[in-house]
Amino acid sequence: MSNLTPYDHGQLNEKNENPAWEAIGYVGPDPKLAIKGSSEEEEEGARYGPLYKALVHMADPMDVLCSSLSRAGLSLVTSQSEPDGLKSKPLPTIYCDAVVVGSGSGGGVVAGVLAKAGFKVVVLEKGGYHARSNLTLLERPTLDYMYEGCGVLTTEDLGVFVLSGSTVGGGSAVNWSASIRTPDHVISEWRHEHGLELFDSDVYSEALDAVCGRMGVQCEVRHESLANAVLRRGCVELGYPVQTVGQNAPPDHDCGWCCFGCRDGRKKGTAETWLVDMAESGNGVIIPGSRALRVLHADAGRKKNVAAGVVFEFRDGRRGKKERCIIRSKVTVVACGALNTPVLLKKSGLRNANIGRHLHLHPVVMSWGYFPESGSRWQPSKENQEKITSYEGAILTTMSTVVSNFATSGYGAVIQTPALHPGLFSVATPWVSGADYKDRMTRFSRTAHIFALARDRGSGTVDALGCIRYRMGAADEKNLQRGLEKILRIMAAAGAEEIGTQHCHGDRLNVRSASSHQFERFVKASSGRGLRDLSTPVYSAHQMGSCRMGIHPRTSAVNSRGETWEVEGLFVADASVLPTALGVNPMVTVQAIAYCTAQSVLEELRRRTKREKNHKN
Numbered sequence: 353m354s355n356l357t358p359y360d361h362g363q364l365n366e367k368n369e370n371p372a373w374e375a376i377g378y379v380g381p382d383p384k385l386a387i388k389g390s391s392e393e394e395e396e397g398a399r400y401g402p403l404y405k406a407l408v409h410m411a412d413p414m415d416v417l418c419s420s421l422s423r424a425g426l427s428l429v430t431s432q433s434e435p436d437g438l439k440s441k442p443l444p445t446i447y448c449d450a451v452v453v454g455s456g457s458g459g460g461v462v463a464g465v466l467a468k469a470g471f472k473v474v475v476l477e478k479g480g481y482h483a484r485s486n487l488t489l490l491e492r493p494t495l496d497y498m499y500e501g502c503g504v505l506t507t508e509d510l511g512v513f514v515l516s517g518s519t520v521g522g523g524s525a526v527n528w529s530a531s532i533r534t535p536d537h538v539i540s541e542w543r544h545e546h547g548l549e550l551f552d553s554d555v556y557s558e559a560l561d562a563v564c565g566r567m568g569v570q571c572e573v574r575h576e577s578l579a580n581a582v583l584r585r586g587c588v589e590l591g592y593p594v595q596t597v598g599q600n601a602p603p604d605h606d607c608g609w610c611c612f613g614c615r616d617g618r619k620k621g622t623a624e625t626w627l628v629d630m631a632e633s634g635n636g637v638i639i640p641g642s643r644a645l646r647v648l649h650a651d652a653g654r655k656k657n658v659a660a661g662v663v664f665e666f667r668d669g670r671r672g673k674k675e676r677c678i679i680r681s682k683v684t685v686v687a688c689g690a691l692n693t694p695v696l697l698k699k700s701g702l703r704n705a706n707i708g709r710h711l712h713l714h715p716v717v718m719s720w721g722y723f724p725e726s727g728s729r730w731q732p733s734k735e736n737q738e739k740i741t742s743y744e745g746a747i748l749t750t751m752s753t754v755v756s757n758f759a760t761s762g763y764g765a766v767i768q769t770p771a772l773h774p775g776l777f778s779v780a781t782p783w784v785s786g787a788d789y790k791d792r793m794t795r796f797s798r799t800a801h802i803f804a805l806a807r808d809r810g811s812g813t814v815d816a817l818g819c820i821r822y823r824m825g826a827a828d829e830k831n832l833q834r835g836l837e838k839i840l841r842i843m844a845a846a847g848a849e850e851i852g853t854q855h856c857h858g859d860r861l862n863v864r865s866a867s868s869h870q871f872e873r874f875v876k877a878s879s880g881r882g883l884r885d886l887s888t889p890v891y892s893a894h895q896m897g898s899c900r901m902g903i904h905p906r907t908s909a910v911n912s913r914g915e916t917w918e919v920e921g922l923f924v925a926d927a928s929v930l931p932t933a934l935g936v937n938p939m940v941t942v943q944a945i946a947y948c949t950a951q952s953v954l955e956e957l958r959r960r961t962k963r964e965k966n967h968k969n
Contacts, residue, residue: 368490370774377741377797378774381489382607385615401483403520403623406631408639410666410677421446424637425472443663445678448472449957451662452685453644453696456522457939458926458946459687460622461563463636464629465950471957473636474679475627476664478688479519481640487613491773494612498526500691507812507820511886512713514820515893516691519613520640523689523939524621526611527893528747528771530937531569531598533560534944537762538934546931547903550912555948563943567600567620575606577745579769579800582721584750586842592754597768599749600939608744611771642666645676647684647700649919659684659921682960683921683953687946690895690928691814697899697909698816702918706909710900711812712933713892715824717832717883718770718780718803719839721848722795741797747771748937752842755804755834762935763827765804765835767842772801780889784858802842803891804835807935814898824890829883837879844871853878855888894938899928901945914949921956925949 364370373380408420418428429445449471452459459475467473480497488494495503500516507514517523534551543552550556573596576584587594599605601619610619617624630636644664649657661680668675686693694708748769757764772780774796781792792799810825836853843851844863851874852860861874883890902908905917910929916922925946927938934941 363492364490368488372793373774376774376793378743382609382615385489385607385609401481401623402617402628403481403631403638404483406627406637407481408637410639410642410675411668421637424635426474426637443676443678445680446474447680448474449681450474450683450685450953451476451679451681452687453662454522454687454689454692454926455520455622455627455638456517456687456689456926457524457622457942458522458689459685460521460524460626461943461946462685462687462923462925462950462953464622464626465947466953466957467630467633467635469954470633470635471954473630474681475630475636475638476642476644476662476679477520477638477640478643479517479522479640481520481623481638482613484613484615484617487615489609489612489615491612491775494526495775498613505820507822509821509886511824511884512715512820512822512890512892514691514713514895515891516689516895520638521621521623521627525613525623527621527937527939529599529601529605529610529619530748530768531564531567531600531940532936533564533598534934534941535758535762535936537758537760538932541762542931546901548901548912548931550948555951556944559944559947560940563940563947564598566625567940567943568602569598569600569940570603571596571598572603573599573606573746573749574603575745576749577608577747577769578723578740578742578798579802580745580748580750581740582723582800582846582848583752583767583769583802583842586844586846587752587754589845590841592752592838592842594750594752597749597751597937599746601746606744606746608747608771609773610747611773639664639666642677644686644688644696645699647686647696647919647922648678648680649700649922652920654920656918656920659919683923683956685923685925685949685953687924687926689926690898691818691820693924693926693928694814694898695816695818697916697924702916704905704909704917706902706905706907707899708814708816709811709898711814711820711822711898712808712896712930713812713822714805714894714896714933714935715808715828715832716770716803716805716891716893717836717854717888718801718891719836719843719851719853719878720799720801721843721846722799722850723847724798724849742799742801743771743773743797751936752838754838755831756807756935763807763809763831764935765806765831766936767802767804767835767839769800769802780854782854782856782858788858800843800848802839804832804839805935806831806835807933809933811897824884832883833879833881837875840875840879853881853888855881857887894927894934896927896930896933896938899924900931901929902931913952914945915952921960923949923953
């Protein structure tokens with residue numbers, strides 16, 4: 353640990369510890385989730401995970417690989433040449449009904465629906481699979497192996513810090529459990545301004561019910577975090593609207609570490625629900641560590657090319673090099689997320705101008721409040737919230753719509769709470785001096801953060817190389833500034849001793865000693881600063897819209913069935929199809945749209961199966 357710097361609060365020594373943790377009041381991984389005695393079946397599930405019977409590792413010996421595939425009714429042929437004549441070396445080819453690229457809230461739903469309907473499915477996931485017992489709940493390692501870009505992904509100009517899951521289960525494996533149905537004003541906009549009749553139909557309403565039911569969404573929370581309690585208390589004191597956010601976890605699931613995966617499996621992401629449905633059906637497999645290179649499509653004598661499968665690569669650990677494989681399928685579903693789906697489609701030769709455009713990031717900015725364990729105006733609740741640390745308790749259970757404009761356009765900002773463990777906390781902490789930084793870090797366990805999230809009208813792009821370009825719009829900046837102002841007031845009303853933002857100047861105000869005039873001046877000055885000049889950190893945990901759905905190829909990348917305009921049998925089922933920014937956490941909406949798209953895929957598969965039977969006869 354000799355090379356530990358002040359910013360390395362996520363770094364670990366050989367014992368998976370950090371000497372700074374004790375000083376800042378951090379315990380490391382959740383001590384309540386240590387391995388406990390359990391039945392043999394429960395131990396097996398924890399050790400290998402509920403998906404282990406469906407996992408296929410391409411680096412396995414050929415006989416093992418063939419056996420794994422055959423259990424799901426899939427065949428492997430080893431004498432096929434790579435399409436387009438790029439290589440003469442024969443490549444192994446897997447045959448299935450549907451290949452799904454991605455296993456998150458989009459791909460996981462589609463895979464589960466198709467497999468339960470009896471079709472043979474292969475799921476490709478470039479991330480790894482991490483069984484519950486393999487989840488360390490350590491910040492730095494988890495960012496490395498469960499997040500896109502090892503957790504340090506940014507836009508091209510460094511203006512937005514982007515968090516995106518990259519593991520089996522995608523973002524649903526590492527998100528904060530927030531489960532919010534598509535708001536009515538969004539449904540109205542997508543129906544009336546974008547012409548998409550799907551969204552105000554019974555079909556979509558039933559899809560929302562189906563996915564919420566499968567995830568066990570409910571709105572009771574027994575032990576919320578310090579920040580959520582602060583947000584709720586401050587809003588009540590000020591008369592601001594405040595509501596409880598639905599969770600895809602039971603009421604007593606008060607884990608503050610779920611951003612590193614759910615160790616007890618009670619947060620119902622796709623790896624605990626839809627992908628389990630696929631595994632239990634016996635009709636599908638998941639290939640982790642596999643990167644799709646391009647979608648195969650060919651001229652079938654029709655107006656459009658027809659999707660035929662995917663070429664993907666994987667790393668052969670025994671040989672220490674990358675190998676390629678072909679999947680031949682009747683339909684292809686791309687669900688790589690809004691950052692990667694456009695890249696794959698562009699590399700596959702699709703030319704629709706909307707692919708990679710209209711990217712929305714739900715930009716986020718934060719404010720903080722310090723609530724010392726004693727001597728502050730903070731009053732503990734019945735659960736003794738005063739002793740709860742900033743990183744304990746359910747992560748995101750409370751939301752205020754005081755500046756959301758939900759009653760009109762919905763283009764405003766919602767106010768919510770984040771998960772911040774020492775590494776990300778330290779990165780977000782402005783540097784003023786060594787002494788100031790030390791003081792801020794020693795207050796870590798009692799510093800509550802609350803953020804404003806904008807439903808952004810502004811948008812960006814993703815190019816064929818995956819480069820993200822995004823410039824926050826002026827209206828979005830204004831909405832975030834309004835959000836910051838409200839958050840500072842909420843912190844003070846809840847009893848914070850000190851408040852501030854993450855602006856690089858590091859300004860902070862002692863609420864207890866400040867006059868009302870000083871307080872108002874600080875709030876106005878701190879919330880009014882510009883947010884587009886890199887002086888204040890801006891974050892994104894939701895990316896959407898880069899292959900948006902619509903009614904015409906001039907304005908969209910896919911139709912209302914989720915099928916691309918250019919290639920028949922090629923569907924997109926992830927957050928990239930959202931017509932606009934959503935304005936709230938997108939998991940439920942993405943799953944509902946994917947559920948609808950899965951019905952379209954089923955129709956296509958049944959049509960093709962019937963055609964094949966007629967052709968044979």
